[in-house]
Amino acid sequence: MTIIAVDTPKSRIFHDLDFDRPGRQIGYLRVPQSRDGGAWSTIEIPIAVVNGAPGPAVLFTGGVHGDEYEGQIAVSRLARRLDPQSLRGRLILMPAVDLPAALAGRRMCPLDGRDFNRCLPGDPRGSFCQMLAHFIDTEILTRVGVSVDIHAAGNAMEAALSTCMHHTDDPDILKQTFTLAENFGAPYNVVFSGVDETSTLAAAAERRRVLAISSELGGYGRVSVDGLRIAERALLNVLKGMSMIDGTPDTSQLDGHPGTRHMEVRDHTGYVFAPSDGLFEPMDLAGAEVRAGQLAGHLHFIEEWAREPMPVEYRSDGLVWMAPGSGRVRKGDVVGVVMRPYSHS
Numbered sequence: 212m213t214i215i216a217v218d219t220p221k222s223r224i225f226h227d228l229d230f231d232r233p234g235r236q237i238g239y240l241r242v243p244q245s246r247d248g249g250a251w252s253t254i255e256i257p258i259a260v261v262n263g264a265p266g267p268a269v270l271f272t273g274g275v276h277g278d279e280y281e282g283q284i285a286v287s288r289l290a291r292r293l294d295p296q297s298l299r300g301r302l303i304l305m306p307a308v309d310l311p312a313a314l315a316g317r318r319m320c321p322l323d324g325r326d327f328n329r330c331l332p333g334d335p336r337g338s339f340c341q342m343l344a345h346f347i348d349t350e351i352l353t354r355v356g357v358s359v360d361i362h363a364a365g366n367a368m369e370a371a372l373s374t375c376m377h378h379t380d381d382p383d384i385l386k387q388t389f390t391l392a393e394n395f396g397a398p399y400n401v402v403f404s405g406v407d408e409t410s411t412l413a414a415a416a417e418r419r420r421v422l423a424i425s426s427e428l429g430g431y432g433r434v435s436v437d438g439l440r441i442a443e444r445a446l447l448n449v450l451k452g453m454s455m456i457d458g459t460p461d462t463s464q465l466d467g468h469p470g471t472r473h474m475e476v477r478d479h480t481g482y483v484f485a486p487s488d489g490l491f492e493p494m495d496l497a498g499a500e501v502r503a504g505q506l507a508g509h510l511h512f513i514e515e516w517a518r519e520p521m522p523v524e525y526r527s528d529g530l531v532w533m534a535p536g537s538g539r540v541r542k543g544d545v546v547g548v549v550m551r552p553y554s555h556s
């Protein structure tokens with residue numbers, strides 16, 4: 212019998228970057244994507260590496276979802292503008308992680324129909340998003356100590372401007388992640404526990420002992436002026452907070468509050484689900500204060516227009532973190548998420 216040795220599959224993604232070279236490199240990860248008329252075609256994923264004096268290593272990402280724009284603008288602008296001479300440490304910047312989705316303005320990748328942020332830790336022999344997820348997990352997250360991923364709420368929702376982090380039972384990691392979120396300086400920081408999200412970039416980072424926060428800085432499929440303002444300030448704030456550039460984080464809020472308010476979504480009662488297909492009429496904007504049992508909106512049945520709209524209620528007290536705006540919804544869709552003040556219990 213012949214035994215064929217099978218190596219651990221390596222990534223098919225290649226690039227010209229030297230992650231240790233001093234100064235700024237702006238380039239691409241090349242993801243093989245054979246197509247009609249292009250046997251050796253690649254999809255070029257933007258990436259920059261900036262190396263300054265010795266110091267910490269940080270990853271900034273945007274465009275993990277293509278219909279979220281603030282991170283794409285803020286991360287790419289910083290990659291062009293940051294002076295390597297002013298930096299202590301290594302910064303890796305990826306402004307449009309799922310570039311095909313970013314070019315299409317869509318959440319799902321048009322090449323394989325997947326949500327990149329549900330593909331970690333990925334597969335080197337898988338689909339486009341799976342290959343890219345595997346590369347980022349094995350080649351990028353292994354080179355940093357901190358990951359900051361800029362999101363917004365996409366076409367379907369709008370978020371109260373916020374960072375998000377996972378709860379952990381490790382008190383040191385929890386404290387450091389809170390500090391990272393406080394330095395970021397969004398109006399809110401939302402702590403998740405008991406909600407299963409193991410295939411996200413943040414979850415993959417945490418598995419590699421990388422401090423990770425994500426963020427929600429807008430939504431409704433447009434560029435949020437205030438979300439972009441927070442995003443650009445936040446990236447510099449994080450670098451200042453880690454002493455990677457000079458200065459002190461500016462975390463002041465428009466309402467005069469000196470910093471970030473810590474909130475939580477502890478379980479599924481924070482989520483409002485559509486009980487039927489229909490046209491959802493929301494009652495509130497993101498940030499509104501609500502109570503359990505309060506009307507969240509009405510589901511309209513335009514095709515049966517004599518039928519009364521169906522009331523949908525919040526299931527938890529708190530502030531609206533995610534407000535819906537997509538119009539048509541399907542049974543089981545989330546049509547609102549409520550956050551409440553963080554408590555240690």
Ligand SMILES: [Zn+2]
Pocket residue numbers: 275276279362363364365
């Ligand atoms: Zn997103």
